[in-house]
Amino acid sequence: MVGLQFRQVYFSYLDGLVLHNIDLSIKAGEMVGLLGPNGSGKTTLLKLASGILKPAQGEIKLDGSSISQLSRKSIARNVAVVPQQFHMPFAFTTSEVVMLGRTPFLRALAEESEADRRVVNDALELVGIRELAQRRFDELSGGERQKVILAMALAQQPKLLLLDEPTVHLDIAHQMEILELVRGLNMGRGLTVIAAMHDLNLASLYFDRLILLKEGRVWADGTPTQVLTEARISEVFSASVRVEQHPLTGVPHIVVMPKGSAIKRQ
Amino acid sequence: MFIKLRRRKKLILVLSLLGVSLIASLFLASAFGAVSISLPDILRMALNKVAVFDFPSTWRAAEETIIFQIRLPRVIGGALVGMALATAGVLFQGLLRNPMADPYIIGTSAGAALGATIAMLLPINLAFLGFGLVPVAAFCGALATVFLVYNLARVGGKTPIISMLLAGVVVSSLMAAIMALLISISDRLQLNLHSVYSFLLGHISVTGWEQIAVITPLVIGGIIVARFFAFHLNALSLGEEGAAYLGVEVERDKILILALGSLLTAAAVSISGLVGFVGLVVPHAVRLSFGPDHRFLLPASALGGGAFVIIADLLARTIMAPIEIPVGIITAIIGAPFFLYLLRRTRKEYAF
Known part of the structure; x- marks a missing residue:
């Protein structure tokens, strides 16, 4: 099992700062969801965690050793990544x-x-x-x-599995199937999982810990109940929502509130 | 079971068949030419040379000279050109993830052509290990161009594939323009237009064993080294990022594969000019028939490419004898329809 630490990590692409002073500690066996609007730094954070991007400042440690010191091969023997999509030009x-x-x-x-x-x-x-x-x-x-x-x-x-919006183009049945499977591996085999998620409700259902990013900073970090509050969601996503309880599990369930003109008349 | 043993056996059988057809085409191509020599005689001559056999000679001494001093070096030269170009084609297609890539795609052809043209322009007659100035200049031109393209495309420690392709197109056009300019203003080149033309269309110009002795280790060594990259080339079909997730040091592999492919191409170009279609069609044919796994694709393409160029060169020398047709015309005339046939016949078409 492999834990992951971010110590005061800064990262920027050529056109601006993307991640700001990220300090995170993810223990072996955790199942962590990364939330945040488009461009909030979720994918970048995953790329830093897999070592294919190097931080401008700060340090990332994989199981205690600095990831920039590890070869691609030894990272790949411990960390696997499921990106959003792969294009495969040949007929494998x-x-x-x-x-x-x-x-x-x-x-x-x-x-x-x-x-x-x-x-x-x-x-x-x-x-x-x-x-x-x-x-x-x-x-x-x-x-x-x-x-x-x-x-x-x-x-x-892998001991650590990184997923970048693994359910983004899938129908609801496939979304559930993938998340059930990953959750099962996490609980059954102690696989550490970090996944960027778009769907707040699925994140709330399947993850123990959620990290909410906004403009490259950690805005909130905790259990779904701690992170998914009405105030935070409207602040970070600029969307008006109501947070209710999931009827079966009791975790937060987010209901989107349409704006005036879009409300259908009965 | 997941990989059926039957399939493995089948692939080994296919490789053996390709190897046999390469050797068969070597003998066949040695038999035909201005003087026909019977195949059994060639076999006996060859056995006399290589082993403890001592067959009584049923042939004239001149025939032995023709075989060993003229035909065999040329035929082996053709085999090396085909093997090198087909292997380079696999390397470039795999690295660039582009089934339309060929060994010339990032400027080798234009660089070699410009180098050769400049060499023809110079009133220098110089021989180096059996090579004249033209092949040496073509070799250097090809490598220098790839080096230039690679460095032009390099930004902040990375060389994005797309920048490399674009830089390759631009540098190629520039070099082609300079070559055209040289041809149009130089009387000397106007007089040698035939040589320029024959270089551009491809023509196996091996005149002795010395050249073979230099090219063989380059090509065979290159093919062996290429095989070491088979797993990484498979991983690279997922793209640079995907390959990196699978443990491939992408930038390092990229420069090594590029250097290897360019070296193989430059070696081929130095003894044949620009033979087209081999590096494109042979890897395609193998991939369409037997799948894209580079562990099989690399050796199968090398063997197939060798046999293909030997036969194409045999036709180039014989069908309109005593006129020799540039071999590149034959490779295109055979290669294009064959390629189309494969594309239409097989269900394993490419997804673009």
Whole structure:
């Protein structure tokens, strides 16, 4: 299990400051949702956590060692990333794509071993896409593809899983399926999960801890009940909402309040 | 089971068949030419040379000279050109994630052509390890151009693929313009227009074993090194970011793959000019028939590319003899319809 620390991290792209003094500590086995409006820095924070962006200032520690000191390979053996979308220009099959998850463990001229194949099979099984194994990845639907990419990430046997809006283009059934699966891995195997989420209600349902970002700063950090208050949501998202209780679980449930002109007359 | 053993066996069989057809086309192409020599005789000659055999000679001494001093170096040269270009094609297509990429895409061709043209312009006659000034200049021109393009596209420690493609297009156009300018103002080039033309269309110009001795280690070594990148090339099909998540040091791999592909291309260009279509069509054909896994794609394309250029060069020398057609015309005439056939026949078409 792998924990993650951000110590006074600043980051900027060429055109301006994106993250401001981020101080976070995520313990092994936590399931953390990142919330915030578009451009608030969620994706950037995930890219820093995976080491493909380097902070301008501050330090990020993965399991105690500074991530900038680690090779890509040793990061990839511990951290897997599910980005929003992948474009695949060649006709790989699903099982070949999932096998790509073994890349950090394979030696240049070696063949994949029986053990690698077992890991790939398990990942396909776990995500429930065994029947897609021989299908071409680029012919799958968006939801199926997202599952394949998740299976590929799981084939890395990560201790930390980073997801960037994993449910963004999916219908409600696929959204639930992916989140159930990730939650199950988090609870069953102690997988540490950090996911950027757009849907506040799903985030409230599936995550123990939510971190709300605004303009590159941590605006709130705590349980769904602590973070998802009416005042904060209207402040951060400039949307008027009412927070109720989920009928089954009791977690906050956000109801969007339309503005005057959009209210349908009865 | 996940990867069926049957499929693995099938791929090994295909590689063996490709290897056999490469060797078969070597012999076949040695047999034909201005003087026809029978295949059994060639086989016996070859066995006499390489092993403990001692067949009585049923051939004239001149025939042996033709085979060993003229034809075989040329045929092997053709094989090396095809192997190098097909491998470079796989490398560039994989790195750029663009099935339309070929070995010349980031300026190698324009650089080589400009180098060769300048060499033809100079009244210098110089030989270096069996190479004249033209092949050496073409080799250097190709590598220098890639180096220039790479550095032009480099911003803040990274070289985005798209900048590299754009820089490649611009630098290529500029070099083509300079070459055209040189041709139009130089009387010397006007007189040598045939040589310029034959360089641009591709023409295997191997005149002896010395050239083969220099090119072979470059090409064979390059192909072996390329195989080390197979897993990373597979990962790179997810894009630079996706590959980085899978543990690939993308910027380092990029420069190595680029250097390797350019070196292979430059080696081919130095003995053949610009033979088109091989680097595009051979990797495509293999990918469409057997899938995109680079572990198979690299060796299969190398073998297939070698056989393809040998046969194309055989046709170039013989179908209108004594006139020799530039081999690049043959590769295009065979390659284009074959490519279209593959595209239409197979269901494994590309998603753009």
